[in-house]
Amino acid sequence: MDSKILEKVEKVITDIHCCNACLGRQFGNLLSGLTNYSRGIALKIIVLMEWEHRYRIQDVKATIFSSLLSKDFDIGIKSLQRHFPDVISSSKPCDICHDLLLADNLDQLTQKAFISLKEYEYSTFLVGSIFPPVILDSEDNIRSSYNLEFGESIKAEFNREIGKRLQSLVPNVIVEFKAPDIVVTYDLIEDKVLIKSNPLFILGRYRKLERGIPQSRWFCRKCRGKGCERCNFTGKMYQDSVEEFISEPFLLATNASSSKFHGAGREDIDARMVGTGRPFVLEISEPRIRNVNLDQLKIQIEEKALGKVEVEFKGFTNRAKVRELKTRSTKTAKAYRAQISLNPPIEITETLKKGIIKNFQESIIKQRTPHRVVHRRADKIRDRRVITFRFEHISPQEITVFILCEGGLYVKELISGDEGRTTPSLSMLLNTQAIVTKLDVIEVLEPSNSLLSTNPAQSD
Ligand SMILES: [Zn+2]
Ligand SMILES: [Zn+2]
Structure with missing residues (x-):
């Protein structure tokens, strides 16, 4: 041992009453594979030997040993008792940790x-x-x-x-x-x-097969969840939600306090979410049980949802996935099927059809924040791309179309025009009032298999 270290140890021991761990810790970054407790004992033994030698040659007085005798240094006591049969271990607490580390x-x-x-x-x-x-x-x-x-x-x-x-x-x-x-x-x-x-994060996709169900639990606007006449004392605007169907069996299975539902975007309440479903992460806060059987939970969820909601679980994930879902949601392509009513009815000729497809397909739509959401979103104009626009059914009163577009495009307004806030719109191109009567999200595409890079030319 470096004599300088030994000198320091001697000084510390003389002045400060410390337990083995607190002494050893002051040299904790010297040598690995030892506990500070063992380091402390080793240092005290060396000092004890040195002092005993000096005592024998009458260089030091017996009182010097008292500073060495911490509660946890039995070896020292036994050794000293040879010279001083009355010596007992010190009851003084450690000056540094106050005996916390004993x-x-x-x-x-x-x-x-x-x-x-x-x-x-x-x-x-x-x-x-x-x-x-x-x-x-x-x-x-x-x-x-x-x-x-x-x-x-x-x-x-x-x-x-x-x-x-x-x-x-x-x-x-x-x-x-x-x-x-x-x-x-x-x-x-x-x-x-x-x-x-720490929370559990479960990655999955959901399908919502019935209209009129919000994605997340929606508290009654009047009573804010307490229960009132307006909400029939449920505290909720809607009886069911995708979030509740999925989270409730999890809360029971994990004995957790609460949960959060993170969807990769959301469809309108009156739109269905079909196809392979929409990605989501369910966050379970303060779970007591962590090993849950996702296959069993899927069965429980679907049994309770009575065909309104279906789920597929991909497994457990982490918080980073939540951020990823949120940030990439607007970059993800979405495919829709929209049933549209035309008022007054209009005969859609081949020429008209071709003109509409030409106006929409691979085109940038200028969309000012729709009237229906402007109360909660900034009022600004966004550019969103329609990738594919296809007619699936045509009659003078009603048509069905397929639309593949960038995330964030408001499809209902692409059809209605939202009083000129979205251009071009189907209403504008047909010169009649076109309104979406039924909307299905038929695919939320993962960026990797997104059709954004392809150029689907079909348009029947
Ligand atoms: Zn201590
Ligand atoms: Zn209420």
């Missing part, structure tokens, strides 16, 4: 968390801590006074020591720094153990 105390604190954790299912965890400033300050002061440059922080040691103990109590759990299932935080100021169960 093994018994760490064991007790671990038990406290272990008991609270029994109601959770988890395979990864992380321990954190909030320390009283007085402890952090006293350690900082000692470091600077004695120029101790190899120290580890007391928080890091505390978190690691509790982590090791917890890991030994719960089989098959591991410490995970990035995305642990559970975070255990010791608030050492308030003397509390806080358990946080």
Whole structure:
């Protein structure tokens, strides 16, 4: 050992009463594979040997040993009792940690968390801590006074020591720094153990096969969820929602407190969502159970939804996926089928048909925020592209069309024109009032298999 280090250790031990861990931690970044507790014992033994030698040659007085005798340094006591049969271990607490890091105390604190954790299912965890400033300050002061440059922080040691103990109590759990299932935080100021169960994220796609169902739970505007006459004391504007059909079985299965539904965009309440469905991420907050069977939940959801909603689950995901869904939603192509009424009726000739397709297909539509949403969205003009426009059924009163377009295009307004706010529009091109009577979203395309790059020329 570097004699300079030994000198520092001697000075620290002489002035400060510290437990093994607190002494060892001041040199924690020297040598790996040792606990600070073991480092502390090793250092104390060396100093004890040195001092005993000096004592024998009568270089130091017996009183010097008292500073070495912490509660957790039995070896020192046994050795000293040879010379001083009356010597007993010190009951003075550690000047740095106030005995927080003594093994018994760490064991007790671990038990406290272990008991609270029994109601959770988890395979990864992380321990954190909030320390009283007085402890952090006293350690900082000692470091600077004695120029101790190899120290580890007391928080890091505390978190690691509790982590090791917890890991030994719960089989098959591991410490995970990035995305642990559970975070255990010791608030050492308030003397509390806080358990946080991180959310579960489930990726899937839903189909909405009946009109009149909103995507998310919609509280009654009048009572805001409390229940009133207007909402028939349900607290809701609509009895059902895609969100509730999907989340309720999950809340039960995971014994969770709440959930959030993140859709990749949303269709209108009166539009169906068919085809392969719309991607979504379901976020389950504070789950107690994490291992849920997605196949079984799919069955439960669909049984309860009575054919109104269907789901496919792709598996578990993370928060990054939620951001990805939200940001790419407007870049994703969507395919629609719209049933349109024409008033007054109009004969659509081949020439007229060709003209409309030419105006829409691969064209940029200028769309000012529609009247129906301008109360909640900024009033501005957007450019959105129609990729494919196709007639599927034609009669003078009613037509059906297929539209593939960029995400964010308001299809109802593409047809109606929204009093001139969308141009061109079908109403404008036909010179009659065209209104969407039924709308289905038939595909929400993933960017990878998006038809944006192809040029479908068919137009029957
Ligand atoms: Zn200590
Ligand atoms: Zn109400």
